[in-house]
Amino acid sequence: MISSSGWQGLIISASMSCAVDGFTQQGELRDSFALKNCLFGAGSALVIGTVLQSAPKFKDKLKTFAKPVLVRGLLRMLTEMPSFPPGRAWDFYRLIHPDRIQTEDVTTLFDITPEYASNIADNLHSSSALQNLFRDGDWWAEVRKFTDNPDLRGKLLDDLTENLNLAQAFKERPELVRAWEVALRQQAIRTNVGWLNRIEGWLAEGAPAVQVSKLVDEVEGYSSLKTAFEANKVNFFSWKRIDDGIPIFKAEDPHGYLTCLKKMTHYDNTASGDGTVKYYRVQGGNSGSASSRELIIAEPDGSLTFTDKDRELYISTDDMDHAIYFITGIGVNFNGDLITRNPPNRINGTIIEFEVPKWLDNQMKGEAIPQHRATLNSLSNNSPQIVDYTQPGHPFGIKKHWQTLIEQNYIQGSARTIE
Amino acid sequence: MKKLMMDKLTGGIMVYALIDNNPSYYYAENSVWLLDDWHRQISDMSYWEYIAKFKIDFTTLPFEFLAKNLPQLILDFDQKILINNYFDQAFEDRIPEGWQGIWMENTTEFLNMIPVQKRYWDTD
Numbered sequence: 001m002i003s004s005s006g007w008q009g010l011i012i013s014a015s016m017s018c019a020v021d022g023f024t025q026q027g028e029l030r031d032s033f034a035l036k037n038c039l040f041g042a043g044s045a046l047v048i049g050t051v052l053q054s055a056p057k058f059k060d061k062l063k064t065f066a067k068p069v070l071v072r073g074l075l076r077m078l079t080e081m082p083s084f085p086p087g088r089a090w091d092f093y094r095l096i097h098p099d100r101i102q103t104e105d106v107t108t109l110f111d112i113t114p115e116y117a118s119n120i121a122d123n124l125h126s127s128s129a130l131q132n133l134f135r136d137g138d139w140w141a142e143v144r145k146f147t148d149n150p151d152l153r154g155k156l157l158d159d160l161t162e163n164l165n166l167a168q169a170f171k172e173r174p175e176l177v178r179a180w181e182v183a184l185r186q187q188a189i190r191t192n193v194g195w196l197n198r199i200e201g202w203l204a205e206g207a208p209a210v211q212v213s214k215l216v217d218e219v220e221g222y223s224s225l226k227t228a229f230e231a232n233k234v235n236f237f238s239w240k241r242i243d244d245g246i247p248i249f250k251a252e253d254p255h256g257y258l259t260c261l262k263k264m265t266h267y268d269n270t271a272s273g274d275g276t277v278k279y280y281r282v283q284g285g286n287s288g289s290a291s292s293r294e295l296i297i298a299e300p301d302g303s304l305t306f307t308d309k310d311r312e313l314y315i316s317t318d319d320m321d322h323a324i325y326f327i328t329g330i331g332v333n334f335n336g337d338l339i340t341r342n343p344p345n346r347i348n349g350t351i352i353e354f355e356v357p358k359w360l361d362n363q364m365k366g367e368a369i370p371q372h373r374a375t376l377n378s379l380s381n382n383s384p385q386i387v388d389y390t391q392p393g394h395p396f397g398i399k400k401h402w403q404t405l406i407e408q409n410y411i412q413g414s415a416r417t418i419e
Numbered sequence: 420m421k422k423l424m425m426d427k428l429t430g431g432i433m434v435y436a437l438i439d440n441n442p443s444y445y446y447a448e449n450s451v452w453l454l455d456d457w458h459r460q461i462s463d464m465s466y467w468e469y470i471a472k473f474k475i476d477f478t479t480l481p482f483e484f485l486a487k488n489l490p491q492l493i494l495d496f497d498q499k500i501l502i503n504n505y506f507d508q509a510f511e512d513r514i515p516e517g518w519q520g521i522w523m524e525n526t527t528e529f530l531n532m533i534p535v536q537k538r539y540w541d542t543d
Contacts, residue, residue, distance in 0.1 A: 252456065284506065293506050308487075310429040312449060314507040326509075345509045348524070373457070374450035382430075385450065387508065397449065397508075399430040 063096055067108040070096060078141050090135040101125050111144045112154035120154070123161035133167055146170075146177045156180060159191050169193045175200055182212045186220045194230065202236045215239060218250070224258055238264035242370065245379035249372045260370045260389040263334055267365035276411050277361040280323040280418075281315045282349040298352045302413035309403045314387070315396055317361060320418075322393025323351045331392030339392055355414035356406055364402060371397065428484055432505055433475075435533050436494040438467055442537055444490065447473035449508055452492055454501065458515035461496075477539060489540055493532055504529035 074089040097105060101124045103117040110120075124130055134140040143160075147153045156177065160167040170176050179199035183190035190196070195216075202212055215236065219226040228234045238261055242249055249257045283294050295313050297305040306313075316322035325331035329344030368384040369377050377383075385397040398406075431448040450456070451470060460466035477485075491505040499518045503510040504526055511520030523529045530538065 252459065282507075312430045312432075312507070341512075345512070345522070346506060349506075371450045371453065371456075375448060 067097070067104055071108050075141060075144075078138060086137040087135045089138045090140055101131075106157075109140050109144075110153065110157055111150055112157060113150045114154075115151065116154040116158035120157050120161045123158075127161075127164065129164055130161055130167065133164070133171060139171055142174065146174070147181060152181070152184075155184075159187075163191060166191055166193060169196070173197075173200070175204075178203055178209075182209050183216045185213065186216050189216050189220065198229070205237075207236055207240070211240060211243060212236070214243065222250075222254065222258075224254075225261075228258060228262060234258075234261045234265045235268060238268055241379060245369055245377040246372060246374075248376075249370055253372060256372065256389050257370075259333070259335060260372075260386055263386060263389060263394065264368070266334075267362075267368070271362040271366060273358060275358045276355040276414070277317055277358055278319070278353060278355050279315045279317050279406075279410075280320050281313070281352045282323045282326045282346060283352065284346065284349045296352055296354075296415075298354065298415035298417045302415050304354050304407065304410055304415040306403055306407050309400045309407075312397045312399060313403050315398065317365075317394045317396065319393060320351065320353075322388070322391060322395045323349075325392040327351070333390055333392045334394075335390070337390075339390070351418040353414075353416055353418055355411040357409055357411070360405060360409050364396070364398070364405075368396060428480075428488075431473075432492060433488045433490045434492045434494060435490045435537070436470075436496065437498075438496045440497060442534070444475040444477075444539075445470055445473040446475055446488065449505075449510075452494070452510055453513040454494070454510075454515055454518065455513045461515060467496075485539055489526070489530065490533060491529075493529075502529065502532060 070093065074093060077084055078089055093105075093109065101121045103114060103121050106112065106117040106121045106124070107114055112120075124134070134143065143157065144153075146156055159180070160170055170180075176193075176196045179196040180190050182199055182203065183195065189199075199212055199216070203209065219229060225234070241264065242257065242261060249260075281296060283296070295307055295311055297307060299305060321331050325339065325341075325344075326346050327344055327349045329341040331339055333339050364384050368386045369379055370389070371385040371387045374380055374383075374385050382399045382401050384399075384402055387395050387397050428446055431446050432452070434445045434447070434452060436443055436445055445451075447470065451473065454461060457466050457469075460469060491503070492510055493500075493502040495501075500521065501510060501514050501518060502521045502523050504523050506524075509522070511522045514520040523532075530540075535541070
């Protein structure tokens with residue numbers, strides 16, 4: 001196993017002997033031990049050839065040490081000798097204990113409890129690629145620092161030795177350990193590199209670990225949600241708005257919840273740039289009415305008049321899809337499904353079109369909450385409501401404050417009635 | 420005080436509801452009346468407890484509020500029928516299983532569904 005054959009390897013061997021032997025006394029650490037002096041002394045001795053002849057003796061002596069003592073010596077070498085050749089500590093250990101990797105080797109090298117050690121030993125034994133991964137750069141010594149808990153570290157190492165790609169990912173990005181801990185309850189997630197990268201990204205952006213764990217549990221129980229995350233159609237922070245505000249939505253209307261979540265993510269993802277956004281409103285139905293239901297009027301000069309801002313104003317944004325559906329009963333929704341209703345909801349409706357600045361549209365959508373039981377939504381603050389999620393288009397209900405903002409900021413001259 | 424009350428009475432609609440043959444008026448924002456979102460609470464009757472806070476007390480409401488807020492939705496919990504005269508949202512499509520939802524565009528016909536003695540807008 002050791003690749004540095006010849007006298008160089010023996011220098012290391014002798015040095016290690018000195019290191020292990022020199023700083024212990026009856027198994028206890030010796031405070032006054034000077035490692036560097038020992039190493040240089042051992043190296044010098046080898047160079048002049050006096051120790052060379054007695055190398056097997058060193059090896060035999062080292063073998064008599066308990067494995068934990070040897071590992072402590074190796075770790076000290078790595079700590080105090082940054083120039084120590086990478087991978088040689090592992091090589092050295094294997095030189096002294098070249099047999100099949102045992103449970104004790106695993107518990108000692110990685111500082112884990114025995115629960116998973118047998119399986120880990122089997123995995124290591126059967127894969128030289130895995131062994132090389134832990135050897136190269138003496139990564140095994142870094143793995144010892146993964147998590148604060150030897151039980152947990154054993155579980156993590158069990159996952160890593162079951163999947164070479166996963167182990168490689170952890171070697172490249174040790175911060176994935178944090179994501180792995182957050183996803184601990186769900187094996188399929190915690191062993192999936194894509195998900196771990198995704199989770200680590202959320203944590204790096206400040207997502208609360210407890211809430212990410214909750215999301216991990218949720219996606220494992222809702223495959224469509226998992227698929228949506230994997231396709232980047234939903235994001236954590238939109239999910240968080242529902243989880244914070246109205247978590248009961250998830251169980252009470254899973255399809256509406258997922259569609260609404262996709263829309264919130266879409267609004268989040270498109271909340272940049274400038275320009276204007278077209279808004280539409282369908283109104284009418286004055287037959288026999290005692291009072292007008294025209295809450296906005298498109299004046300001939302393209303200005304907009306708000307007639308009663310005390311009432312909820314329903315508008316749809318971006319395209320006419322929802323307005324057309326409301327009148328004709330046909331359209332394609334955000335999920336790409338054809339939606340039909342016969343007869344249509346409001347065959348007598350009139351469509352008003354106007355434009356608002358993109359910044360206001362971003363603001364309105366960024367603060368929007370689902371309409372589902374909105375009076376119980378803890379984030380509700382006269383917020384815009386995303387309504388009729390599964391119908392075509394992007395309909396919202398807005399209260400007085402938002403109507404006033406639109407009234408003050410809509411694009412002058414843009415209002416018109418669509419015939 | 421009056422302003423505070425009026426601030427609460429915006430953004431919603433007036434609803435005439437029959438529960439155990441007892442008629443009452445309620446005013447709340449539309450999400451409260453999307454009955455499919457509340458189907459579990461309607462089944463276990465906790466919904467009625469919840470909407471009690473939206474019940475209208477005619478002795479405290481300003482006339483101008485009543486004058487401009489005619490009922491736009493009838494909910495008959497006894498017969499499981501919803502009748503909608505509110506144009507902007509299709510409440511008639513948002514009902515629990517076993518309910519009947521009806522869109523009634525003509526406001527006069529709609530208001531005539533409410534018993535004469537309960538028509539607060541009809542002072543004659």
